[in-house]
Amino acid sequence: MRTGPRRIPVCLAALVAVVLLYLIFPILIIVPLSLSSALYLSFPPPSLSLQWYRNFFSRSDWLDAAWLSIWVGALVMVLATLLGTPAAIGLVRGRFRGRKAINAFILSPLIAPAIIVAIGIYFFYARIGLVGNPMALVLAHTGLAVPFVVINVSATLYGFDRRLEQAALSLGATPWRAFWQVMLPIIRPGVMAGAVFAFISSFDELIVALFISGSTAVTLPRKMWQSIRFEIDPTIAAVSTLLIVFTGALFVTAELLRRRSQRLRTTAGAAVPA
């Protein structure tokens, strides 16, 4: 839909401005709060100070939680990418029966209520003694992260010109080499975007972690949850600001990768005239 001859009515524009303000204001308000010199949350801050950031970076419980989340997220990213990329290839190319049902099953963690998955995994882990184990957290998060990889890789694959791969095969390349040297370079941005989303999904995940992290595998969201409930001080505002910047940067990376994959797709298509 393009700009029409009719202008947007003022009252409509005003309504939209209010809704957009409602969306962004709570995010923006966190930043000045995190820079406050007061000992409790007050607005406007009496004067500026970096004390809450210093507090975050000097307390081992916060830093340990942040490191654990980064490690778990990185391992989830690797596992989910290794599982999801081949699955996307098989699903996009395959014509086998039950393909749609399998696709729906693989994507279902995206929409299934998290609490259901969380208690299912908690009961399972409690029985086999895995509660509080960081690796167990990785295994649980990977299942929830796989759909992000499958969606992103599938999106790039729909535009992939199979003739490029067929050409490689007819010139004597093994299927593995055709994948590695022809297909992967073209779908790589999609794979990487999927990997970034997989990392974020684990890095941000609270509900499963709330049940299975015990007291020995406390992730950053879990630590924030405790802090919000029991010790409201502005450190949490500092952590939130850092998180907004960090995940924001990751999302921008993923978005740039997605655009790049679209561009590559069109140039790859142009290279082989139909």
Next chain:
Amino acid sequence: MASALESSARAAAHLRRSELRNLALVLPVLVYLGVFYAYPVAAMMFRSVSEPHWTLDNFAQIFAEPVFLQVLWLTARISLVVTLAALLLGYPVAYVLARLERSKSNLLMILVLVPFWSSILVRTYAWMVLLGREGIVNQILLWLGLIESPLRLLNTTFAVYVAMVHVLLPFMILPLYGVLRGLDENLLRAAQSLGAGPTAVFREVLLPLSLPGVSAGCLLVFILALGFFITPALVGGPRDLMIAVLIQQQVDLLNWPFASALAVVLLAAALLVFAVFMRILGVERAFGQVRT
């Protein structure tokens, strides 16, 4: 003739082989999700009828005690109100963004995407800060002289609505925007030139054409709202008990079979909503549109 048959047989064999290869690529993820996702959830659901012995008592308890019925009713009501509010607030935003030039709408879209990206925990915390007794909303109201003493805003149903709509609004705006962007503006102009007023253009042309986006957005928001945990747990009052929060409490009380029964009810409700949307509103078509 014989060679033609032979080659078609060979082609069929080749096809089967390549299909087997495709299936083999999908297999690892299926096994993985089977072990770490489907099996735990299935075992949990099984627990709801098999413990302490074969029984439907866990379900009977949900529907027999007014406290639990109240939770089901409240969860449904909050999800419905949040969905309607998100639709009413999200539709104008998606419409205006879709009518602007790409460069402008991309810029304004940042205001939708930044909250969408930030973690739910961070956004809920922001509302706790805004709505607290000494919070910014109360201070502004006091300063304006609209109230004499701070209002109790946090830990109320009102806070649950405000924060949940805030968290879920992007899930409404994004699919709506996708559909409205793809709409042919000439259809609206044609309706106008034939004498339709703004209301008629909206009701007769815009709304029916954007229905796939409306249903996709409503489905997403409603199903996510049904299972919401973080936001109602943090900003709701003791009486604003949604089903996910109740499930967590029951797990903490070690009432695992009863918690499982509640989870089965939640899952059944989510699936029912999904099926209804699929049948009546053709959500599959909507998701197809969102992708493009």
